[in-house]
Amino acid sequence: MGKQKFYVVWDGVTPGIYTSWTECQLQVKGYDSAKYKSFDNREEAERAFAASPYAYIGKNAKKKTTGPSTEMLPAAVIENSLAVDAACSGNPGPMEYRCIDLQTGQQVFHYGPIHGTNNIGEFLAIVHALALMEQRGIKGKVIYSDSYNAALWVKKRKCKTTLVRDARTAKLYEVIARAENWLLTHPCATPVLKWDTAQWGEIPADFGRK
Numbered sequence: 001m002g003k004q005k006f007y008v009v010w011d012g013v014t015p016g017i018y019t020s021w022t023e024c025q026l027q028v029k030g031y032d033s034a035k036y037k038s039f040d041n042r043e044e045a046e047r048a049f050a051a052s053p054y055a056y057i058g059k060n061a062k063k064k065t066t067g068p069s070t071e072m073l074p075a076a077v078i079e080n081s082l083a084v085d086a087a088c089s090g091n092p093g094p095m096e097y098r099c100i101d102l103q104t105g106q107q108v109f110h111y112g113p114i115h116g117t118n119n120i121g122e123f124l125a126i127v128h129a130l131a132l133m134e135q136r137g138i139k140g141k142v143i144y145s146d147s148y149n150a151a152l153w154v155k156k157r158k159c160k161t162t163l164v165r166d167a168r169t170a171k172l173y174e175v176i177a178r179a180e181n182w183l184l185t186h187p188c189a190t191p192v193l194k195w196d197t198a199q200w201g202e203i204p205a206d207f208g209r210k
Helices: 021-028 042-049 118-136 148-156 170-185
Strands: 006-011 016-018 035-039 081-088 093-101 107-116 142-145 192-194
Touching (some): 016 021, 093 118, 107 170, 148 192
Antiparallel strands (some): 006 016, 081 093, 093 107
């Protein structure tokens, strides 16, 4: 019997970790821009799934790696930073967001899915990162986001969404209210920088589902 493999699907029908090539194929066959890779153990696969696929696939990937590479970061990017991003299946639709530490390549937090929009997710991800840094006493890091709107909303301390308020969005609006209240009650000097996708490629926190 061959050695057990674990297949990470970052971008496919249903992203996840699969234990057989047949299962993996069902997720990626015929799926445009599918991103997937096999790993020798579950621990490595879980690290990879929590990170950007570009640390493991493509011309910048290391041949043998046990975690996301920071060597692939563009020279202009500040390594001592957090990168946040959101993904939404439909807009509105199931939305989630997460944060990656660019020094370690590890996922710092993940939230969702919850019914919402991509812009709301980007906004909440930035506020979540700011609050976490304050809570943990983290100094000196910057935050990268590829969303101009979300960064502007954070600066104005207001989520300028037009998402309909109904039973499906009630919980999300509670989260938004907490985020806005945090911004209004916590002066923050942490820089929120725009990730230059055109120059640097997808932000490392990207879910790889475009």
